Amino acid sequence: MAKILLYLETTAASGKVQLKRSSLELLSEVQRTGWTKEALLLGSHAEAAAAELSAWGLSALYVAGDASLDLYNPETYAAVFAEALEKSKPQVVLGTSSSTGRDLFPRVAAHFQSGVISDGVACEWTGDTVKIRKPMYSGKCFVTGEFLNAPVKFVLMRPNQLALIAAPGGSAPQIQKLGMQTPLKTVIKELVKGTSEKLDLTEANVIVSGGRGLKEAANFKLLQDLGDVLGATVGASRAVVDAGWVPHNMQVGQTGKTVAPSLYIAVGISGAIQHLAGMSGSKVIVAINSDANAPIFQKATYGVVGDLFQIVPALTEEFRKTLAHH
Ligand SMILES: Cc1cc2nc3c(=O)[nH]c(=O)nc-3n(C[C@H](O)[C@H](O)[C@H](O)COP(=O)(O)OP(=O)(O)OC[C@H]3O[C@@H](n4cnc5c(N)ncnc54)[C@H](O)[C@@H]3O)c2cc1C
Structure with a gap:
């Protein structure tokens, strides 16, 4: 039987270590195959996160729990990943x-x-191989x-392209520990993260994005307020x-980032x-623009032609009232 190895990622948002939504999407996707499924988790939280994986029908989970893997280092990660592959011997390796x-x-x-197909948006599983659908030329085809x-x-x-399903159940995977035998040439001392508590744009389910129509930096506060009410991450145009x-x-x-x-x-x-x-893969697009001929309206599911300084605060207020009743 063909075998697949999933490279899973965790997040420690609000102090709790859990699998990223994008990794749950990978776990969901491979349930469509009859293949043997194995996974790899790296970092000192790997075993804690392993509990979350018990119901996903994995036959093996490779973990390397060394604290030096808590921060991404290409050298160590590539070495441990290669070790997992030597043991697992999968036909396909799937990641985000x-x-x-x-x-x-x-x-x-x-x-x-071998080679990599990246930016996949859909998988077609056949025999012991897979075909991948992906955008080209900035999403033109x-x-x-x-x-x-x-x-x-x-x-x-x-992320955000594959359907998410509930874990189908099954027995917990057999845990296989990997060693850390690489003599390091580089050490990552510190990772300085942005201050935002919000989900990264690539993982966010709702995004409120602002452009030059906001006139000045301080006006992004309008979007932060709307984002807070909707639980959205705030994005921006390059301008x-x-x-x-x-x-x-x-x-x-x-x-910039590709979001969906x-x-x-x-x-x-x-x-x-x-x-x-970067955003035309979004499921529903709402555009607010004072120029009825702005090209964004050709992509938008819903369009509001008008002054954002009137519309955004009104929307925030309406959402606040409506969502308070849910
Ligand atoms: C190689 C290259 C790469 C690029 N990469 C990116 C990229 O990754 N991301 C990106 O975003 N751009 C990118 N750009 C830039 C891109 O071409 C545009 O210049 C940019 O997206 C414009 O940003 P904007 O829509 O905020 O500004 P504008 O084009 O100036 O649009 C502002 C809009 O606000 C509207 N507006 C003004 N006042 C109001 C109001 N009161 N109420 C409502 N609406 C109002 C206007 O009608 C207008 O449509 C790239 C360009 C190049 C050449």
Whole structure:
């Protein structure tokens, strides 16, 4: 029987270690296959997070619980990952198109003389291989790619694209501990994170994004208020990042982050092709813009033509009232 190895990621949001939603999406997706399923978790929280995995039908869980793996280091991660692969011998390795996945997978794939298909949005499972649908040319078209002569097939899926299901049940996986025998050439001393408690844009289910229509940095407060009421993460266009109003980690688009939330509210954003490249996979797009001819309206599910300085506070107030009753 074909075998798949999942590379899973954890988050420690609000002090509690849990699997990232994108990793739960991978676990959900592979339930569609009859393949043997195994997974890999790295870092000192790995065994704690393992409890969450007991009902996902995994036959083995490889863990490396060394504290030096708590911060991503390409050197150590690639070595431990390769060790897991030598033991697991899967046909396919599946991970998330996160910054870690994109850095790690090509290193490990090169070690196994294979390649990576990244930015996948759908999988088609056949026999002991998989075909991957992915966007090209900034989302202008989609291609379906498959591997030729690859001993192990490495695939990275975009977050928020695969359907999430409840764990189907089953027995807990057998835990296999991995060693840390690599002599290190580099050590990561510290990771300085942004101060936001909100979910990263790539993981967020609701995003409120602002553009140059907001006129100045201080007006992003309007979006923060709306975001707080909706439990949304705030994003931005490149124009306002370049103007220094907000940091680059908030930028959505071709040279920023690719997002696919259930709801994307674009406020004072014109909808340039480079912005659309990063958010057109959103399930519902709401555009608020004073120019009825703004290109964003061609992509929007719902459009509001008007002054954002009137509409956004009114929306925030209405959502606050409505959601208070739920
Ligand atoms: C190589 C390259 C890469 C790029 N990468 C990215 C990228 O990753 N992400 C990205 O976003 N851009 C990117 N850009 C820039 C992109 O081309 C646009 O310049 C940018 O997206 C415009 O940002 P904006 O929509 O905020 O500003 P604008 O285009 O200036 O639009 C502002 C909008 O606000 C509206 N508005 C004004 N006042 C109000 C009001 N009171 N109420 C409501 N609406 C109002 C206007 O009608 C207008 O539509 C890239 C460009 C290049 C060349």
